[in-house]
Amino acid sequence: MPKQFTVNPELTQVVYKNQWRDVFDGTVPEGWEPTLKVSVVTPAFNSKTLDLTLASLAAQDYPEDLLEVIVIDDGSEPAVEIGKYAPKNTRLIRVDEAAGEGWGRSNGLHIGIEASDGDIIYWVDSDMILFSDNVREHAKWAHFIPEAATIGHKGFVEEWDFTPEQVFEEVRSDEIRKHHDLATLHRHWSLDVFAETDDLNSSGGRNYSTHMGACATVTRSVYARTYGQRPELKLGDDTEIAYQIWQRGAVFIPASSAQTYHLGRATVQDKGREVAHFNDVHFAQKMPIPRYRRSANNRQWEVPYVTAVVKVDVGTAELARRCVDMLLNQTETDLEVVLVGPWSALETGRRRVLADPAVELHLLQEWYRCEGRVRMVEDDPDDVFPSPYRLDVPATVGIGSRGVEKIMRSVYGEDLGRVSYFAPADSHTDEAVRVTSSAALARAHRYVGSTVTETEALEAAWGVEWRSNAGLGFVDLRTAEPVEKIRREDGPITEERLQKARRRAANQAKRAEEAEARVAELENIRLRTVVRRELGRAARRTRGA
Structure with a gap:
């Protein structure tokens, strides 16, 4: 039997994208006066x-x-x-x-x-x-x-x-x-x-x-x-x-x-x-959308089209270097990376540098010190405004060179609010790569509270989806071979490679079961959204009767 639920009344008046007519068509109630x-x-x-x-x-x-x-x-x-x-x-x-x-x-x-x-x-x-x-x-x-x-x-x-x-x-x-x-x-x-x-x-x-x-x-x-x-x-x-x-x-x-x-x-x-x-030059700097304004490629703009957020700590700093390098090597070049880490806590005084437990964070900081497309911040930003899209990438995940371009082609092209992509086959399912529209998040945040989750509000305001990472070139950096080995021709099939393939197949089966559960949950949220809209329309018809 389908899961039972109650439509959240706090979301019945949320405007979906820009569909204002579903909430108010301009006809005020009899006797209405402004306040x-x-x-x-x-x-x-x-x-x-x-x-x-x-x-x-x-x-x-x-x-x-x-x-x-x-x-x-x-x-x-x-x-x-x-x-x-x-x-x-x-x-x-x-x-x-x-x-x-x-x-x-x-x-x-x-x-x-x-x-x-x-x-x-x-x-x-x-x-x-x-x-x-x-x-x-x-x-x-x-x-x-x-x-x-x-x-x-x-x-x-x-x-x-x-x-x-x-x-x-x-x-x-x-x-x-x-x-x-x-x-x-x-x-x-x-x-x-x-x-x-x-x-x-x-x-x-x-x-x-x-x-x-x-x-x-x-x-x-x-x-x-x-x-x-x-x-x-x-x-x-x-x-x-x-x-x-x-x-x-x-x-x-x-x-x-x-x-x-x-x-x-x-x-x-x-x-x-x-x-x-006159305006085109100024608009291109400050407004990534519409996309045709930025006719020059491989440029850094005042407001990036995509802001990728990568969180790092002592344990993931070494992996993050390759994660960020892969982001900077994307065919979608209108991108900035925000590295969130404990930068101010790094010891700079006399110490045994090779024995410093935070040595990889020091090296990561130095690696991107002169890179204009990387910013290092202490706290996870609440949003990336005025950048229109935030891309959350776990430090343990690498994205193929055309991956971001493919992601944005669908997210922007279909005007989606939030899309989560399953992590690589060998990773844990909570390490999703996630794209969120700034406009959708801003709309949703007004309604998030003790009785409304961010996912519910985003679904009501713009829609949320989970999608496969097929064709995006995702790599689990914890188990991936070094870059030079990845580029070599495949060698003979060995028992070790067969065992590795079997483990991946088992992981895929497990992830498929988890994906089915997540899809069922999201379908339930989507059904609630449909009911919410119908209730809103019915309420407006009642008011107009």
């Missing part, structure tokens, strides 16, 4: 339309006590002044470049966000006119999906003669919508992406670049886990912060009902090629 505070952060540099943006914010139907606006004057001449029409809770922060406070949009946003305290961060450029329900239509998503990152809908208006008073009155009365039919204005490229991905529902978050800062939000709980806005970026900062929040578990949602006018042409209409040429 989360929104912090609008607006950078301005010699803006001629800021007064119009503030006037539209002042006319929002969102509770004014739950709305703050922070305007960042990035060195405007003349200096920015807040006019008559602005929200009650509006603050002005001036950035003094001469005092070393930096300059640029991303720098200003960093300062503004740090000064804000809302539950929801809302990036709004100073050339936007927001319709009256815009803030509400953005903010509602965060009330039902804790990781919500919304993208508003904007129409590009090339000519206008609005005044602040007119904008305030017409936004409040909703007459502002009658000036232009958004469907007839310039069609932004993001709309094509939404059409191809069922409004990002099927994207897995990989279309994060649609999350553009002219009118986009994210919950502070997600943003707070990132490095924040990068002050050094002068263009493309909205794409980079979108990548960061994706890796921290954001759920990307096109809020098509949160509508605006963008006063002026889209930058890509006039300078698309120049902007792309």
Whole structure:
């Protein structure tokens, strides 16, 4: 009989990958009112339309006590002044470049966000006119999906003669919508992406670049886990912060009902090629996905595609040298190795070096002292953010030169959350090689607790699997022959080799039994996930009835 279980109620509202519709389709319950505070952060540099943006914010139907606006004057001449029409809770922060406070949009946003305290961060450029329900239509998503990152809908208006008073009155009365039919204005490229991905529902978050800062939000709980806005970026900062929040578990949602006018042409209409040429270099350094950005091979990048974590101690230090050498010899070169070991505990004073019990750790440290792709740390990192994938490799396991490439081809290609590969035939089954998606782990961690295991949360958020290591060239380094012997032609079949083959066959049979037990356990977890989703859908149908 199948194993009996109880569906964990704490996982019924987890968004699977980016399938936000399964949790909340945007329809709020009757009588719903917002409770989360929104912090609008607006950078301005010699803006001629800021007064119009503030006037539209002042006319929002969102509770004014739950709305703050922070305007960042990035060195405007003349200096920015807040006019008559602005929200009650509006603050002005001036950035003094001469005092070393930096300059640029991303720098200003960093300062503004740090000064804000809302539950929801809302990036709004100073050339936007927001319709009256815009803030509400953005903010509602965060009330039902804790990781919500919304993208508003904007129409590009090339000519206008609005005044602040007119904008305030017409936004409040909703007459502002009658000036232009958004469907007839310039069609932004993001709309094509939404059409191809069922409004990002099927994207897995990989279309994060649609999350553009002219009118986009994210919950502070997600943003707070990132490095924040990068002050050094002068263009493309909205794409980079979108990548960061994706890796921290954001759920990307096109809020098509949160509508605006963008006063002026889209930058890509006039300078698309120049902007792309400038941004591509910066994007390649900081964002390993999409993979086409890194057109150069055998390079070391600021953010590695794969971060391999190898834990070592006195007993495994000698094996770890070969383990790491095999990782550095992979055909997948976009890889960094983190060696976790007791480095600070190594004795450096006068001693009998050959009799030092930690001699192999000393040798390992020296072996990689000048290797740029190896970092030595004391503690196992909680995650490898912003690197999108963590590869855990036991120090006792070697991976064939094409192994990581093959692993990532399936893990990335199938958008898997966590995949564990059985260790070599002669190893113990608890020494698995494991790949974990940073985005999946960040989503899952919100739900891990006393009643929810990490495996359960990962399965609910992205899925977990066990797979064979066939074709990956796994080697048990404790029993493997030296490298020079492995490369020699096979000799005659001896009794010793036959005995070794029999032992391997027996080990494989034992591992097969253990694998069947693990698969049964994982099938049970997967069944629970299916039931969880069906219960969630049923609950939403009940609420909507």
